[in-house]
Amino acid sequence: MPSYDDWNKFDEDEDEELQDTSYFDRKHDVILFAIDCSQSMLALRGDPNYENTKTSRLLTALDAAVQIQKRKVVVGPYDSVGIMLYNTTRRNESGPGSEIKKGTYVYQPLSVINAPKILDLNQLIDEARDNPDLLSEDYPSTDKHIPVGDLFTSCNWVLRDGAPKSATKRVFLITDDDDPFAGLHNPRLITSARTTLIDLLQAGVSVEPFFISADYEPFNQHKFWTSILVSDSSGDDDADFLPAEISISRIDDLLEQMRFHEVPKRALFNIPFELATGLVIGIKGYNLITEQKKGSYRYFVDLGDKMEVVESRTTHVDEEREAEVNKSDVLFGMTLGATAEDEDIQEHGFGTRSVRAGRRVFYTTEEVRSLRTLDLEPGIKLLGFKDRSELVFEDNVRHSLFIFPDEDTYAGSRRTFRALLSSMVKKGKIGLVRALTRRNASPSFCALLPQEEGESEGWAEPSGFHLITLPFADDIRAAPIEEGFRAGKELIDAAKSFISKLALRNSSYPPDSYPNPALAFHYAQLEATAFREEFDPASFGDHTLPKNDTIRKKAGPLIKEWMKLLNDDKSADAVIVQSGSKRKPDVSVSEAEVRSRYETDSLMQLRVDQMKDFLKSRSLALSGKKVELAERISEWLDEHP
Incomplete structure (x- = not known):
């Protein structure tokens, strides 16, 4: 019989964190670097980090790819990374990348992070620093920019062949050309690029651009790229999802931008939001703040020639029969009372049973689940509204969650969500809801705090609701x-x-x-x-x-x-x-009295607590015996005459 503490983990393997299980299964991250090899990217310029050394923007981008992969070794060892160069005449003659569009070249095929490939790329970077012309010789640029549609098609093929279906797939687009088709106002190029990008988005691939600005002129994304890159959220009226300025000129700046995109955004839950009877929209919840911890370790078994990961599993054993028990046969109960024998349990025939007085009460897995969730399905139900002043600082007893509309679950969710948010902001109201974010959790009452889109201290704040768990009466202490x-x-x-x-x-x-x-x-x-x-x-x-x-x-x-x-x-x-103490307020000795006793060699007449109070007020150590404390006070008085 499991103890009461085990009730919270009785079916961890069956716990459904999200309604959208396909999203929950995306545990691995796949990143494909798509790096421009145009003449401007290969042009040599002074290296800000190394004296008397020439570098190029392509080298800066490759260095950033190395740093990201090194970081992934420890924070995401099961993630995959690949590197594809475009606008280059070099081709893959065979193997991965041999069938992609002309003008693109797969330098590093998509594969799980491993040290040998990172070392090979690091060696290329070292050789390029010694020989600045190496990259332009090995990866010469094409005479003209390849169609962006061909670039996205090649990315799609590379990810299709090398990325797991359940992974989170992203393309890091790095270029310094803000108008690749200058003078060619061909709408077919834009239409083709947008069509292939939509194909990428429908395949579950997101494109995250990193634009490198010139030394004399910032990158102007409105010349071309804002008409190509669209949001990956269907139904979003704001097609322009690019920040106002993205300009990177040094490796440190590029890495700083990539840190924000290092870990893909994953929703904690995807559940319905019931606004009224028959009116339901879809929402996703995100955690805005969490504690970063060391990665979990694994057990390995030494097979002599190799090490294999140990697959652990939990089994329940009957102490008397010393035999394994099926999980479905395990009951839950407390250790008080005598053991309930089979004849002590009386079935009533309508889903309940009773146990004689003095016997233990047991519960099945379904009964424990019912007690915890009150037979509610995951979701949020709007109960009413209150004035903004009703929500006080003391109500924040836990980290709040941030909810955002999910257009894929219910059509029109985004528009309805925005209408509710703008109305609550206009009237100065907060929402009161009942929330159950996952199947094995307990329902709670929460406050919905609206937040309009804006910018605060250099950070862009999206529009949405903060879901604040309201405390019960016994959660608050004076x-x-x-x-x-x-x-x-x-x-x-x-x-x-x-x-x-x-x-x-x-x-x-x-x-x-x-x-x-x-x-x-x-x-x-x-x-x-x-x-x-x-x-x-x-x-x-x-x-x-x-x-x-x-x-x-x-x-x-x-x-x-x-x-x-x-x-x-x-x-x-x-x-x-402190209140309740029988002692009267004790005023510690002043510096004048301590100095007087020091000058008359009567410092040892002070009590230990008085010495420690004096030392503490001077930010000095309090450890040691009385003699050591007196010596420490004497040294301080000598240094501060």
């Missing part, structure tokens, strides 16, 4: 109120003076610039192991560590002045006794 001393105006002004000096530029915090040091260190070790490289822990840089030299240079004198004012403030030495 915060303990403790008495404290307020700093004076002089002390506050002194703190403002150095805080303003240390404020971030543009008043924004870019999280991608400060990776988790523990994860970064872990990934660096895995990457070195995968590529058989030596890992030097001393070379690892933690970007989260404060730059003490810069802080001292910018605000050192101001911080010292603030510390001086703080030490002179008598309220800083006061200790507030």
Whole structure:
């Protein structure tokens, strides 16, 4: 009999996270780099990272492909990556890519991430840095730009032959030509390109462009590409889905842009949204924030000549018979009470049964599921509306989810969704809904907070609803109120003076610039192991560590002045006794008294707690015996006469 803790995982393998199971099955990511090989991409220019070295935009793009694949080794080892060059006269004579359109060349066929192929590409990049003309000699550009329709057709064929059907397939398009057919206003080229792109989208492939701007002129996507690249969401009235500006000129900028597209966006759930009786639309839910963790490890078995992954499974065994029990025969119950024998259970014939008093109560899997879900199917039901002021900050007890309309499930979902959102924003209302996002979850009451499309601090915010789980009464606890001393105006002004000096530029915090040091260190070790490289822990840089030299240079004198004012403030030495304590408020010794005892060699007459309070107020260590604490205080007094 499983314990009560096991009730939450009684049928994990049967748990249907999403109604759309095909979307849930897309566990692997497939990326095909489509890199332009035109003359402008092959043109040599100074390398900003290496002195006296020439580089090209094609080399920058290949370097970005290497960095993405190295990253995938540790965060997505089962993902696939391929590289296709276009606008080049080189052809695949045989093997993968031999049947694709003229002017395209498959340099790296689609395959699961592996170290040898990455090392080969890395070797090509090193050779190209030593011989800047290598890329133009091996991959010469064509006389004219190939039709974009042929490019998308070749991408479709490569992905069709090399990508799993259930994978998330994407094309990273990299080019610096904002008008490939300058002077040729041929609508047939645009129509052909849009038609083949729609074929790509219908095959489950999305195209994500990365445009490289020229040194003297930004990339103007409106010359050609906005008329070609359309949204992959059917029914979207906003056909222009490209950001206002996408311009990349250096490898660091290109990688920074690709980090946002490194992991494909996957919906947590795809469920119906019932607005009223008979009025239902489709929605998808996304998690806007989550904790990044180390990848899960696997067990392997050594077969001598190779290592095989161990396939684990859970079985239930009857302790008395020592025999395996079918999962369908497992019941759930609590450990209190005597064991219920078969004759103690009385069937009533209408779906219920009773157990005699003093005997344990057992539940079947279906009964546990019914108790948890209240026999509800996954979905969201609108219950009503409230004023925006009814939603307070304390209601955010969990991370909210973001829901967006799904036109593929119910036609007209997008338009109905937008009408509801705009009406709620106009009237200043929030929605109150009952939500069940997956089959084995418990229903909850949630608030729908509308968000209009806009831009905040450089970030584009899409239009949609934040699904905020509302707390129950026993989920909210009153915060303990403790008495404290307020700093004076002089002390506050002194703190403002150095805080303003240390404020971030543009008043924004870019999280991608400060990776988790523990994860970064872990990934660096895995990457070195995968590529058989030596890992030097001393070379690892933690970007989260404060730059003490810069802080001292910018605000050192101001911080010292603030510390001086703080030490002179008598309220800083006061200790507030917690409520309920029988002891009277104990005011710790001041610096003048400690210094007086130090000068008269009577420092040891202070109590240990008084010494620790003094050391703590000076940000000094509190460990050690009384003699060590006295020595530490003496050293501080000597340094601060």
